[in-house]
Amino acid sequence: MKKIINNVDDVVAEMVDGMVRSYPQIVKKLPDTEAIVRNDADRDKSIVGLVSGGGSGHEPTHAGYVGQGMLSAAVAGQVFTSPTPDQIYAAIKDANHGKGVFLIIKNYSGDVMNFDMAKDIADMDDIPVKSIVVDDDIAVENSTYTQGRRGVAGTIFVHKILGAAADQGADLDQIDSLAHQIVPNIKTIGVALSGATVPAVGKPGFTLADDEIEYGVGIHGEPGYRKEKLQSSKDMAHELLEKLGSEFHFEAGQHYAVLVNGMGATPLMEQYIFMNDVLNELDKDGVSVDYTKVGNFMTSLDMAGVSLTLMKLDDAHWLQNLQYPVKTIAWGA
Amino acid sequence: MLTVANTTKWLQLFTDQVNTNQDALNQYDTPIGDGDHGSNLARGTTAMMDSLNKADLKSVSDVWKTAAMAIISKVGGAAGPLYGTAFLEMAKASKDRPADDIAVQPLIDASLKGLLKRGGAVPGDKTMVDVWTDVDADLEKGPLTSDQVKTAVESTKPMEAKKGRASYLGKDSVGHLDPGSVSSGFFFESLIQEGEIQ
Ligand SMILES: Nc1ncnc2c1ncn2[C@@H]1O[C@H](COP(=O)(O)OP(=O)(O)OP(=O)(O)O)[C@@H](O)[C@H]1O
Numbered sequence A: 001m002k003k004i005i006n007n008v009d010d011v012v013a014e015m016v017d018g019m020v021r022s023y024p025q026i027v028k029k030l031p032d033t034e035a036i037v038r039n040d041a042d043r044d045k046s047i048v049g050l051v052s053g054g055g056s057g058h059e060p061t062h063a064g065y066v067g068q069g070m071l072s073a074a075v076a077g078q079v080f081t082s083p084t085p086d087q088i089y090a091a092i093k094d095a096n097h098g099k100g101v102f103l104i105i106k107n108y109s110g111d112v113m114n115f116d117m118a119k120d121i122a123d124m125d126d127i128p129v130k131s132i133v134v135d136d137d138i139a140v141e142n143s144t145y146t147q148g149r150r151g152v153a154g155t156i157f158v159h160k161i162l163g164a165a166a167d168q169g170a171d172l173d174q175i176d177s178l179a180h181q182i183v184p185n186i187k188t189i190g191v192a193l194s195g196a197t198v199p200a201v202g203k204p205g206f207t208l209a210d211d212e213i214e215y216g217v218g219i220h221g222e223p224g225y226r227k228e229k230l231q232s233s234k235d236m237a238h239e240l241l242e243k244l245g246s247e248f249h250f251e252a253g254q255h256y257a258v259l260v261n262g263m264g265a266t267p268l269m270e271q272y273i274f275m276n277d278v279l280n281e282l283d284k285d286g287v288s289v290d291y292t293k294v295g296n297f298m299t300s301l302d303m304a305g306v307s308l309t310l311m312k313l314d315d316a317h318w319l320q321n322l323q324y325p326v327k328t329i330a331w332g333a
Numbered sequence B: 001m002l003t004v005a006n007t008t009k010w011l012q013l014f015t016d017q018v019n020t021n022q023d024a025l026n027q028y029d030t031p032i033g034d035g036d037h038g039s040n041l042a043r044g045t046t047a048m049m050d051s052l053n054k055a056d057l058k059s060v061s062d063v064w065k066t067a068a069m070a071i072i073s074k075v076g077g078a079a080g081p082l083y084g085t086a087f088l089e090m091a092k093a094s095k096d097r098p099a100d101d102i103a104v105q106p107l108i109d110a111s112l113k114g115l116l117k118r119g120g121a122v123p124g125d126k127t128m129v130d131v132w133t134d135v136d137a138d139l140e141k142g143p144l145t146s147d148q149v150k151t152a153v154e155s156t157k158p159m160e161a162k163k164g165r166a167s168y169l170g171k172d173s174v175g176h177l178d179p180g181s182v183s184s185g186f187f188f189e190s191l192i193q194e195g196e197i198q
């Protein structure tokens, strides 16, 4: 393992310190926690607070999306491990400005249970809290009798759209109903070229041969649905869009937002090449792409690969919310 | 019957087992999870013993509550809320009992109900719920034995996971022990080892 770190036990705390010291105009840390909250002049505006969080190792997720127009707070757990309820609760309390708090949770059993417990504590304090569980990764079967699908990169569209709504004064019920409308329209699938190394473990969670790729890998290195010989970017785009197409059933006249997300070790050059191929394919399908985004938004430490997220824009307001101005570390233009 | 002293001892034995077997628990969590169950739990049990050693423990309920709070605030992951909920339910169930009449079975029974509610798993889903369900039933019939604990843990091997990380593997989860069930096995082995509670 070759990493720029000190003690493996300190990676999360030191990362959070580095982050808040780099962007003090945008974020600060709540004392004695790894919860990162807004630090701009408008932080106490009376709007619904949005809180997310999860294991670390997916930077800039989620702290990079804290700021005006997006999240009020993000709670960082240990690497790939859900944060604890007391810290989530501290973030909820800070995010509540009289309008209640909405939680954006990725669908992992640890995250769901820790956020639920935090919600129970907030209930006792009479802070109104509602939540959504994001499950956009179509690599796994969907079933109500299992854990269901994982929450991955599409979550940042949820942050963005709900953040814009909250900033414009939507109340807790409106945020809740918007969240439940958009999440079923967001789907993601990934491809990995190499595995990620958790600092405390010291070696990659999985290995692929030099000429091998794996489709459907999760953001914690969860196994995918197929291994293949290395293919061209065009072929990868084709494969992932075929999977997404079987969910969305592409038709002329449909409107989409497209996110190409780097997994951590894939150069932007390759991500742009891949996006180019995705857009070519979508052109052939005759759908209209109204919004695009490329970059490292929800990484998996040093995993190489990309994920592709499509969001079907059934409502013109959703596009407006994606375009709404924000001041965060990581959303960008 | 549980007392402050023997309950604390039970948790100390559990902590020792988790610390000794931290790597083994990570290993059980590797093929069907993310390899962190031992690290997650050890972080919590160590903090739990620190809290217990510092706290002024007046009742059995105090012991479980102190233990639960340490676990909840230190572990995270799936194991944190699950063990935290289990211990919190034991704190609640022992709270209104006369100090000299706190039996272990009703506490485990309350914990199991809490686990079912917290995680939404049912018996057969290849989670720690399987071990707690079997142990709860075994305790109803009399003192728990090591063989019963082993059987309960082993029962998760042929199961297909329906909850937690292992569920993403579907059929490929068959043939592996569930890590949370192995650590729960340590918890109940520690109860037996303590010797005087049951
Ligand atoms: N919904 C559930 N109900 C009951 N037990 C569960 C559930 N989900 C997971 N478990 C138990 O938790 C154990 C895994 O605990 P662990 O601490 O490794 O959490 P994790 O899933 O890796 O969390 P994280 O993803 O946040 O790291 C499993 O072996 C299983 O026994």
Ligand SMILES: [Mg+2]
Binding pocket: B029, B033, B034, B035, B036, B037, B077, B165
């Ligand atoms: Mg685990």
